[in-house]
Amino acid sequence: MSPSAALRRELAKSPRLLLALDFDGTLARLRRDRRAPRLPAGRRKALSVLAKTHGVRILVVSGRALADLRGRCPVPGAAFAGDHGLRLEGIGPRWRHPDLARRRRRAGILAAAARAAAKDLPGVRVERKEASVAVHYRNAPAVRRDPKPLKRALERLPLSGWRVAPGKCLWELRPRQDWGKGEAILLALKRLGRGWKAAFVGDDTTDEEGFAVLGRRALTVRVGPGRTAARWRLPGIGSVDRLLAEIRRSRRP
Numbered sequence: 708m709s710p711s712a713a714l715r716r717e718l719a720k721s722p723r724l725l726l727a728l729d730f731d732g733t734l735a736r737l738r739r740d741r742r743a744p745r746l747p748a749g750r751r752k753a754l755s756v757l758a759k760t761h762g763v764r765i766l767v768v769s770g771r772a773l774a775d776l777r778g779r780c781p782v783p784g785a786a787f788a789g790d791h792g793l794r795l796e797g798i799g800p801r802w803r804h805p806d807l808a809r810r811r812r813r814a815g816i817l818a819a820a821a822r823a824a825a826k827d828l829p830g831v832r833v834e835r836k837e838a839s840v841a842v843h844y845r846n847a848p849a850v851r852r853d854p855k856p857l858k859r860a861l862e863r864l865p866l867s868g869w870r871v872a873p874g875k876c877l878w879e880l881r882p883r884q885d886w887g888k889g890e891a892i893l894l895a896l897k898r899l900g901r902g903w904k905a906a907f908v909g910d911d912t913t914d915e916e917g918f919a920v921l922g923r924r925a926l927t928v929r930v931g932p933g934r935t936a937a938r939w940r941l942p943g944i945g946s947v948d949r950l951l952a953e954i955r956r957s958r959r960p
């Protein structure tokens with residue numbers, strides 16, 4: 708399915724477009740192994756062409772760390788927001804959230820506690836990210852059937868101001884007072900200056916938070932099924948390619 712005519716019209720009429728895209732599940736297919744997702748060559752080419760197009764900036768926004776993200780998205784000219792938007796590079800000077808050091812320490816403490824809480828659950832993997840902790844259960848069939856007991860166990864950890872948030876086959880420990888992908892996109896917009904419009908394409912829970920934060924300030928696009936706060940929807944990752952091609956066509960002089 709092609710992007711709807713209304714979305715195509717909106718994209719075409721924004722002379723300066725900040726195109727923000729999530730990575731896992733939006734630009735790369737989700738895989739069992741979190742180290743596996745890669746940007747396919749065709750999509751990388753399309754993004755590279757767009758990143759060089761006048762009046763278009765590409766921003767890849769992800770829960771992954773910046774270095775990880777950069778390595779998976781070798782797109783010259785693209786900007787990156789890593790750690791759920793706590794770091795931004797490529798649009799103005801490198802930026803990091805002022806609270807990052809404190810969050811990093813807390814993430815270390817909670818990752819150790821989560822590992823202890825999950826030690827008897829085969830297949831559960833605790834990933835310490837810079838400022839959050841992901842507890843993956845994609846490879847834990849028993850937890851996949853009923854993930855709530857794991858959630859309850861995580862809620863008993865010394866969370867002090869953090870919360871247990873859902874993701875795709877994972878629970879994520881994150882600060883309650885949050886700065887997320889939506890706020891990072893707004894920061895990037897502000898740095899670009901007047902006349903820029905943002906579009907944000909994503910597929911997951913943290914993207915939904917971004918859609919809600921952005922509201923009418925961006926063209927929000929959900930990839931795949933599920934409840935959404937986004938204004939538009941693409942049926943799957945394949946239609947992201949058609950969206951990129953459509954934006955390219957609309958920019959041709």
Ligand SMILES: [Mg+2]
Pocket residue numbers: 729730731732733909910911
């Ligand atoms: Mg995603």
